[in-house]
Amino acid sequence: MASMLDRLLAADISDPTDFPDAATAAGLRPFDDAVRCTICREFYDAPVTLTCGHCFCSACIRSALPEQQTCPACRKPASEVHIRKDVAMETAVQAWKNARPLMLRLACEEAARKAQPVQPPHARHDASHSERSGHGNKRRRLDFPLTGSEDEAVVVSSSPAPSGSPTSHALPDTVLCPVCQKQVFSQKINGHLDSNCKRYIAEGSNTSGPIAESSKSKQKQRWDQLFSSGSGGSGASAKTKDKGKGKSRAAPDDDEELEHLPKVAYDIHPHKRIADMLTEWGLPTHGDKTALARRHKKWIVLYNANVDRAPAHRRTLDQLRSDLRKAEEAEQKTRKETVDDPVAYQKANKAAFAKLTEAARPKKATPPAQAQTQEDGRDTADGAKPDGPDDQRGAPTAEADDVIDVDEEH
């Protein structure tokens, strides 16, 4: 699990701080931030606004509002009937996604140019690592050494990374795409995701996911029946649906007047009725009533978010079904990983946890993220003081190589 985590983290995560700070590229970070949803922190997908004016991805806010009928950002009362799509924002996001790679390259070149003459030799070594982000060593993207065993934790502490600890050269060139489970070139994972898993797939990559337990493959089969063109129960109904509502209702520029699906009060319906509702959309009907209701609810969120997309960006019903399937599988995996009995867990992991704690040495005073992101604010970080009362600066443990440094102080 830890190595999966490392690989995920090693993969590029698109973030506003990819851009140099305001001193070098004024406005780019705030801009990149402004076109991201504050719930999922991705670029807006089917952006919609509430009456207060706050904008979210349609699917994000449609998932959040049933939990609490207020705007997540300002807490003003909100409800699904007030959701309006934000066409201008959707256009802006699309344009920015296209422009971003070039802007990033130009901005980072500018940062490198600015940094060049003043940097002492050892700092330039670091700068070469961080060329992409274009920051000095403080803000640079950290390289995550791969941990030796699955059980080892990613530990984050302020202790300096041991010299000679593995850095980027130890990272795999490819990462497993969390969406399509294919090996993708690490540097291109964002481009890959942006291309809906079409580009930058490493040759000869293993197309089957790393985790293939029997329950999952069983699960898959049931979903697979829907996607196969073969004859048989639910598969046939999926096909019928495509001929019916399917093709005509969700095809891109076929029909701009798509309507949102109404919410369903699952409590008042019997299992059979919910199964019928799923069948109506060509969705699988395995699982108990709760599972069926959850599946249908999620379907409505995905479907309605799709309605909020510009017709040109809309996904087909088959793609939506595939999205639902992936979401369901991912969630099942997460549920399995969630520790249900933390007391037993803590006992079992006591030794490991003690080591982690030890490894987390007293932190040098790190200014709040806010201060650090201000222009040159990072240079104030050296007003280091140990803020832990009890000095846990114990002897370096065997895990030292697995300690990931946050501050990178030099």
Place this chain on the structure above:
Amino acid sequence: MAVSTRRLQKELADIKRDGTPVGITLLSAEDFATWYLSVEVLGNTVYEGEKFALKFRFDGQYPISAPAVQFVVDDTYQAPVHPHVYSNGHICASILGSEWSPVLSVVSVCVTIQSMLASCKKKERPPDNDRYVSHAPENPKKTRWDFHDDKYVPSSPRRSTVSVLTISRRSV
């Protein structure tokens, strides 16, 4: 990948890139199910010199659903003595329950709890500590918290306690 995983991945990257606010340290994040962070209250407070650890547990619905957050109670760490913190580590704070917002993050929860501790003048346990602790569910999210103005009891009409003053984008 679950939405929760991707969101947590971003939060972790932020932490690694920008660090954490003063007094807050990431102790471990082994996976996207459980994280530990330490919290200290800096300056002149009743908790001077004490260090606490918070355990976060996430389900696949995070950040739509709140994380389960509690203080670690073990050989190394104790729960702070505070009128909203039970001796088993459970915390009565509205942002972990009815006032949760999906734009909040692990770090913003830590900051809120840190300021909850910082504003404490007198170290004392909730009045119903013993009763609650003896029956408390393992997961604090399973407790139906009711937030009174200054008395915090698990059950009856709801008022907010620790409200979130700043819900904003990360400043960039």
